[in-house]
Amino acid sequence: MRASRLVTLLLLLQNRGRMTAQQLAEELEVSVRTVYRDVEALGAAGIPLYGAAGHAGGYRLVDGYRTRLTGLTANEAQAAFLAALPGAAADLGLGEALATAQLKLRAALPAQLREQAGRIRERFLLDAPGWYSDADRTPHxxxxxxxxxxxxxxxxxxxxxxxxxxxxxxxxxxxxxxxxxxxxxxxxxxxxxxxxxxxxxxxxxxxxxxxxxxxxxxxxxxxxxxxxxxxxLQTGEALVRLTPEGARRLGVTPASEGWTEARVPIELIDHAHGEFLRLGTDIEVVAPAELRDRIAATVRTLAARYGD
The missing domain is CATH 2.30.30 (SH3 type barrels.)
Incomplete structure (x- = not known):
């Protein structure tokens, strides 16, 4: 455990330059006293770092001490960070491992690529679940x-x-x-x-x-x-008439003016019934007859319910 923490401390200093003992303690989730001991251990191991007291003080590595990862282009470095899925890694119990791996990769990059990789993390975020549903519970x-x-x-x-x-x-x-x-x-x-x-x-x-x-x-x-x-799923077909707004919402190329007639793939009648009702007055189902009759019956029921 301590060996892993020492490596992380070293990589933090490589990535961020000067850091105070308090900042390192917060990142590593340890006490300041533990940071002091870890810094001493790194120094004893021959790592060229030094500390300075005062308001602008802190620990830093000697200029030029950095492991560089050669062979990566800017696009490859960006892709490495863009492809990482923090939420998925956390679900798999690998959140901490992913963070450490990214830290190691970033520490090994030349300064220019390191800056571009950091920009990727700041400006792109993947949120996989849909708007109207939460992620499934997956205890296993x-x-x-x-x-x-x-x-x-x-x-x-x-x-x-x-x-x-x-x-x-x-x-x-x-x-x-x-x-x-x-x-x-x-x-x-x-x-x-x-x-x-x-x-x-x-x-x-x-x-x-x-x-x-x-x-x-x-x-x-x-x-x-x-x-x-x-x-x-899409084993059937429906013939529909669409207003310009209905065509837009259904992803159909609209006619130059007026209503647009189109054939669209559908799943089961029950599913198509619910999906087409969402379009309200922007759609008219022409065929199949069973689907048209189902929608007409629903409209009559709604008219009776809201008639008063």
């Missing part, structure tokens, strides 16, 4: 991630939407995916590769180690899974 995420990382087969207790709702299944975890604020486990099993929502995992028990099949690529699998999912 860290255990699932450990099984993925260690390559260990696992018995899952899982809740699904169809009967039987609770099942137990042996799987081989291949990878984790974060999609729109929701975590998914991609795993092999008796029926092939399947995708599981991590928030629906009720418990798990680690088993023996396994090897991921040769040639399996998580990104390739996930892209195919998403494409198949969308294809299965």
């Amino acid at each position: 995420l860290a255990q699932v991630a450990a099984a993925v990382w260690e390559g260990r087969a696992t018995v899952l207790r899982y809740r699904r939407w169809r009967a039987p709702e609770e099942i137990e299944r042996r799987v081989e975890p291949y990878g984790l995916v974060l999609k729109a604020g929701r975590w998914y486990l991609v795993a092999g099993g008796p029926s092939g590769i399947r995708t599981y929502r991590v928030d629906q995992i009720l418990g798990l028990r680690p088993l023996e180690e396994f090897a991921v099949p040769d040639g399996f690529d998580l990104a390739t699998y996930w892209n195919g899974y998403v494409a198949d999912f969308r294809a299965r």
Whole structure:
């Protein structure tokens, strides 16, 4: 633990230049007295740092003492910091490790690249969950991630939407995916590769180690899974008429003037019914008849309810 703290102290001084004992103590979450001891230990190890008293005092490294990471372009350095997902790392129990890794990387960069990397952190933020939903509770995420990382087969207790709702299944975890604020486990099993929502995992028990099949690529699998999912959802089509505002909201190219007639893909009738009602008077459903009748019935019910 102390060795890790000494490295972090050194990297802080490399990144920020002069820092007081109080500032270092706050960053390291230790006492000022501990900082004094750590500084003495670094000095005894041959690290060229010195301290100065007074209002402008503090600790700093001798000018020129810096490990440089060669070979990185400005774009590569920026991408390294832009790609890091603090929220996801924290979910996986790696928040502290990510912060330390970024600190090490930043300390090793030349001054110009270090400044650009810092600007990335200041000006870009990823907030994955949607506006109208909170991130799912995933109490078993860290255990699932450990099984993925260690390559260990696992018995899952899982809740699904169809009967039987609770099942137990042996799987081989291949990878984790974060999609729109929701975590998914991609795993092999008796029926092939399947995708599981991590928030629906009720418990798990680690088993023996396994090897991921040769040639399996998580990104390739996930892209195919998403494409198949969308294809299965949008199996129908509706003929609609849209006002200019309705066309804009539905992402349809509007006609030069007046109403626009368009064919749009739909999922189930129930889902399309709810989605089209959101457009209010900016849409008229022409076909299919079942969907038009459902919306007409809803409108009549609303008219009767608000008629008074």
